Amino acid sequence: MAGKKMTIIASKGTLDMAYPPLILATTAAAMDMEVTIFFTFYGLEIIRKQNAEKLKISPLGNPAMPMPVPIPALVAALPSMQAIATSMMKSMFKKHGVASIGQLLDLAKESGIKLIACQMSMDVMGIKQEDIVEGVEFGGAATWMDVAADSQVNLFV
């Protein structure tokens, strides 16, 4: 019940992998849990300004990616395949009434979920604090560990 906590480390920046952290975080908040998401490495793409709706998915190296017809790896490497796969995935989400990443990010903020961006990954990847959406705090491993040590659920995505 009340008082439970969860943290999630969001480390990936593809369209598909941006979903689990945001879905689980918003759901946990709706279940009265105190939630923190720590965005590190490619996960920072989710909270870069004006970027949440621009995340992409690549069929390359992903044999599980559903395609209308089987696509050989060499074809998957063609320049337009990433755009095709991304728009296909987005229309599948839409058709099934799934919220977009931007909508889920807004819901996360409205639910009072604490968002922390990994300062070290930002330095390495040349991302400035002003490149990150409003309402995000900046910290490092110890910041996450401090919350994680007091949480019942800690996930790395």
Place this chain on the structure above:
Amino acid sequence: MADEIKVNQTLDAKGMNCPIPILKTKRALDGMAKDQILKVLTTDPGSQKDMPAWANRTGNVILHVDQAPGLFTFYIQKT
């Protein structure tokens, strides 16, 4: 039984998928008074399990569930 339940507010979450029906249910109940009853309509098959799980965690009570093909109706009392 559903006919006897006095509903204070109805939430139409038809066509929405996980986790939006849960988030909207939570938000609707937040704006209601204790003991009031929220009726929630969903089409997401996952909500059959998700709604009771959410209620179990938050302490709100599901009084009754109606199941028609592809349509689920939950009567939830705020605690």
